[in-house]
Amino acid sequence: MPTSTLLARAGAALASLCAFMPGAATAADYPARPVTLIVGYLPGGAIDQSARLVANELSKRWKQSVVVENRPGANGTIAAAAVADARPDGYTMLVTATSHNLNKFVNKNLRYDVARSFTPVALTVEVPNxxxxxxxxxxxxxxxxxxxxxxxxxxxxxxxxxxxxxxxxxxxxxxxxxxxxxxxxxxxxxxxxxxxxxxxxxxxxxxxxxxxxxxxxxxxxxxxxxxxxxxxxxxKDVPTFAEAGVADYTISTWHGILAPAGTPADIVDQVNADVNALLRDPNVRKALEAQGNLAAQPLTPPQFGEKLARELAIYGDLAAKVDLTAN
Incomplete structure (x- = not known):
């Protein structure tokens, strides 16, 4: 058999194999099948409500089903562990909240790393305390x-x-x-x-x-x-802490989307762009407000990652002074 034919067949076989490898997915045809957003809390709560609103709007935009799957328990760590172990192809992602970072200091037996096991995708909700x-x-x-x-x-x-x-x-x-x-x-x-x-x-x-x-x-x-x-x-009549005389005091509850580590950057960027477009929609913002949520200021994936890193540093400093463990 000519060498050129052998090389062609080898190349085809390699391409076929890569198509099934984790991380081989690209944004060109994404999403080509239903996407699952896993929520670590019971249906009806604030995180679940915002996740379902985002899922519904993304399904309209993508012309593809976006399913919310609730896996409650252990302050969201059961759902996070499932997503950390999922194939990094953009079809299984986590909708989580501030508790995700806090779990590093509350639960000493996590089966994943709150930072390295995930790729930040999009911030959806941010509600100050x-x-x-x-x-x-x-x-x-x-x-x-x-x-x-x-x-x-x-x-x-x-x-x-x-x-x-x-x-x-x-x-x-x-x-x-x-x-x-x-x-x-x-x-x-x-x-x-x-x-x-x-x-x-x-x-x-x-x-x-x-x-x-x-x-x-x-x-x-x-x-x-x-x-x-x-x-x-x-x-509007309630001052910020800074206005009231306490500087450097901001803290909030956020909701956001994380993907398994290794998810292709082009897919992450596409999901981020589509989520951010939703957050700028006045109707979506009003729907979030009706839930008691507030649409977040749109961030890029790197900006969301920087926010998570800053938050982890603050919580780490606090955990060194105060026992945050559940037991």
Whole structure:
């Protein structure tokens, strides 16, 4: 058989083999089959809702099914482990949240690396935390609360929905930034913590706006400051922490899409571009707001990766000072 024929057949065989190898997928025909977004939480929650909205909009854009699969448990680590082990071809991705980074410090037995096992794809939601007190609290603004904290005439406490969550992290970071002492009172969920906050059992909390908005609207809670660089449109009369006198205090709950490490860059870039286009759509932004979520400022994959790296560094510093482990 001529050498040229042998080389041609070898090349064809190699191309055929590469087509089945992980990472061989390209954006040219992506997506050619249904895409699965795995969510590590129960249906109906904030992360699940935003994931389903994004999935629905992407399916319209791609003319292809985008399926949300819930794999709840272990604070999202079951779903993350499944995606870390998935083929890196863009057809299985993770929709996760701030807890993804926190799990590095909360759970010492992870089967994956929160950074190296994944490729950042797109940030979808970012909701800053809010400092709230009961409407019956004597503190009308952050300055009054800080003055009382520093006088130390009484013991203060703050509630969260559990050890290692973002509200817990927000409270501990607030203590460090302000040099104050506040007892952390963890609850098994947000509802009872809010009830005790309204009733004066605890003095303050640092929830997301979605968790507090109805209580604020009902006049049961008072918001003192927003942990964001700018004021929120929904709480335009509430100052940022910087405006209220506490510099370098921003913390938020984000939702975003991660792919298995090794996913082709052109596919990652395509998904990122399509997600960012959705986030600029006024109708999508309104739909997210109706869920209690806020559309994130669109980021490129490298920018999202830089955000995750900065966050990990902050959480690492905090974990060195405060026990964030669940046990």
């Amino acid at each position: 809010v400092l709230v007190v009961s409407a019956s609290s004597p503190y009308q603004d952050l300055g009054q609360l800080l003055a009382a904290l520093r006088e130390k005439k009484k013991a203060f406490s703050y509630s969260s929905q559990g050890v290692g969550g973002v509200p817990h992290l927000a409270g501990e970071l607030f203590k460090i930034r302000t040099g104050t002492e506040i007892l952390h009172v963890p609850y098994k969920g947000a509802a009872q913590g809010m009830t005790d906050l309204i009733g004066g059992v605890v003095d303050m909390s640092f929830p997301s706006p979605g968790s507090a908005m109805s209580y604020l609207a009902q006049g049961k809670l008072r918001a003192l400051a927003v942990a964001a660089p700018e004021r929120l449109a929904q709480l």
